[in-house]
Amino acid sequence: MIATAYSLGAVAVFVTSAVLIIVGALGVIAVKNPVHAAMSLIMTLFGVAVAFVAQSADFLAAVQIIVYAGAIVVLFLFVIMFLGVDRREGVRVEPLVGQRPLAATGVGIVVLGLVALMARSHWVTGAMSVSTKGAPLATGSGNVSQLGTAVFTTYLYAFEATAALLVIAVVGAIVLARREHSLDEESA
Amino acid sequence: MIATVDPLYAHGVTLAVLLIVLIKVVVAFALLLNAVIVMIWFERKAISDMQSRIGPQRWGPFGLLQTMADGLKLMLKEDLIPAEADRFVFKLAPFLALIPGFITFAIVPVGGTLTIAGHPVLLQVANPPMGILLMLAMSGISVYGVMLAGWSSGSKYPLLSSVRASAQMISYEASLGLAVVMVVLVTGSLSTHDIVTAQANGIWHWNVIRLGVIPFVIFLISITAELNRPPFDVVEAESELVGGFHTEYSSFRFAIFYLAEFMNTITMSAIMVTLFFGGPAGWVPNVPHLRWVFPILWFFVKTVVFAFSYVWFRAALPRFRYDQLMDLGWKKLIPLSLGWLIVVAGFLIAPAWGFAMGAVVLLAWTMLTRAFEIGTTRERGAEAVLPVIGARPLPPEVLREITDEGNV
Numbered sequence: 001m002i003a004t005a006y007s008l009g010a011v012a013v014f015v016t017s018a019v020l021i022i023v024g025a026l027g028v029i030a031v032k033n034p035v036h037a038a039m040s041l042i043m044t045l046f047g048v049a050v051a052f053v054a055q056s057a058d059f060l061a062a063v064q065i066i067v068y069a070g071a072i073v074v075l076f077l078f079v080i081m082f083l084g085v086d087r088r089e090g091v092r093v094e095p096l097v098g099q100r101p102l103a104a105t106g107v108g109i110v111v112l113g114l115v116a117l118m119a120r121s122h123w124v125t126g127a128m129s130v131s132t133k134g135a136p137l138a139t140g141s142g143n144v145s146q147l148g149t150a151v152f153t154t155y156l157y158a159f160e161a162t163a164a165l166l167v168i169a170v171v172g173a174i175v176l177a178r179r180e181h182s183l184d185e186e187s188a
Numbered sequence: 189m190i191a192t193v194d195p196l197y198a199h200g201v202t203l204a205v206l207l208i209v210l211i212k213v214v215v216a217f218a219l220l221l222n223a224v225i226v227m228i229w230f231e232r233k234a235i236s237d238m239q240s241r242i243g244p245q246r247w248g249p250f251g252l253l254q255t256m257a258d259g260l261k262l263m264l265k266e267d268l269i270p271a272e273a274d275r276f277v278f279k280l281a282p283f284l285a286l287i288p289g290f291i292t293f294a295i296v297p298v299g300g301t302l303t304i305a306g307h308p309v310l311l312q313v314a315n316p317p318m319g320i321l322l323m324l325a326m327s328g329i330s331v332y333g334v335m336l337a338g339w340s341s342g343s344k345y346p347l348l349s350s351v352r353a354s355a356q357m358i359s360y361e362a363s364l365g366l367a368v369v370m371v372v373l374v375t376g377s378l379s380t381h382d383i384v385t386a387q388a389n390g391i392w393h394w395n396v397i398r399l400g401v402i403p404f405v406i407f408l409i410s411i412t413a414e415l416n417r418p419p420f421d422v423v424e425a426e427s428e429l430v431g432g433f434h435t436e437y438s439s440f441r442f443a444i445f446y447l448a449e450f451m452n453t454i455t456m457s458a459i460m461v462t463l464f465f466g467g468p469a470g471w472v473p474n475v476p477h478l479r480w481v482f483p484i485l486w487f488f489v490k491t492v493v494f495a496f497s498y499v500w501f502r503a504a505l506p507r508f509r510y511d512q513l514m515d516l517g518w519k520k521l522i523p524l525s526l527g528w529l530i531v532v533a534g535f536l537i538a539p540a541w542g543f544a545m546g547a548v549v550l551l552a553w554t555m556l557t558r559a560f561e562i563g564t565t566r567e568r569g570a571e572a573v574l575p576v577i578g579a580r581p582l583p584p585e586v587l588r589e590i591t592d593e594g595n596v
Binding site: 035036058059061062063066075077144 | 277321339358
């Protein structure tokens, strides 16, 4: 299956990262303790970062660690610790009737779709960059500026829309979470 | 893939190249460990001088071997694991605290370029394309050591400490990252080697001056908070939290936490020198065959200055209260670093843009200050106090006076 174009080192790196990703992902759903699950998630994220480095997407690898492992999972753990849900949960109870078969079907459809996509075209592998119109990515530090140029020119509207969405989400979260001590309570 | 960044790999990876890399790794490792031993002694000695004490003096000349004696003592002590602890995470956490310090040091350029057996060798363990982002990633990871140590102890105070740690380190990471972004912006490269070479031509090219001191101050404050060093050491505030996140740790595991704290202090001093003070840049006298030594000496001297500044902070500044710490991070440092970033970006295009952006930032700053003022008044205004005081016969005038509402 492995084409001759790949060197032994590249295959070793890929296998390592794939094992990290899959073991971590299985750990997230299989482990009963939520904190251990979060740690498995970190392992998966590291595996993805390794895969990014192997694709010479160094910036994405760094951001993967900084944002996901360094901030988002920390917030997960923060919530787990604060709410004290670090106990074993009863997994046998099904809160919504028919939830599991539906979820299984959904996962099946998504996986099949992804496999079909990968079989029919190779854009999923990221071998060709959309922004460079088919030219290969620059290696080294060059592709950071390539990425930056793409984000701030070709995909500017998508980028700004995402930024606006995030700001709205933050404002919404504050509005929902903040308790007014002043006039509101008295008039209500 | 790596060839464009490190000249060592330009002609493929041979046995000699592998050997050089191995030597670099071992030397950096040994250097850092020894630096920690000296740093612990230095901190204890300097602090005791500032507090009119003598400090360690029994072991070795000037007490230099005190750290060794302490380390030996810790290793021989009983290793306790609390009954309530999560055993695996409890054992893992010290290493999670230690490793990021090592990895971050790998990207610090200690000196210039050497030629060993025909191979150009950068005096830094690695020069990855992601460069300084590696340091941000590692400072993000170092949260886990503290957090998981506190949680896995299965005890109240360590847990409180780890909750504090996670909130604090996440908050200050934002301003830390923005300060790094400013350096990257003027350099035009992420690689630490490029950052240092861009500052090589004299003191006026150092980023601390080129960026106008403010980013350096932001970075210094943020990194002190990231390290949980005084005055931001609410994580291990012994008057509130017993010993903080490592209350339940003893023996060698405690020693690892201790080691990690000092190693991170040294590494971050080195990073600060790299980012803002030209790294190994400095005056080099024309001594034959020994020119390569002087950059290393300059780097060493600069790093010691910052290591000393941490000790000085610890002796001089009282600990911040937790809410003050959060206010400083979110309400002052993050807006300031964002504003300064815009000004720096403006000046990089043209001076006119720079001044325009400066005006915009000033306007935004005024509005933000006003917004904070309104928010504080609303929280502490008369209406906020009314439900607390309830039916007590306090006339409204008195209320307004004690809540400062009349002054606004």
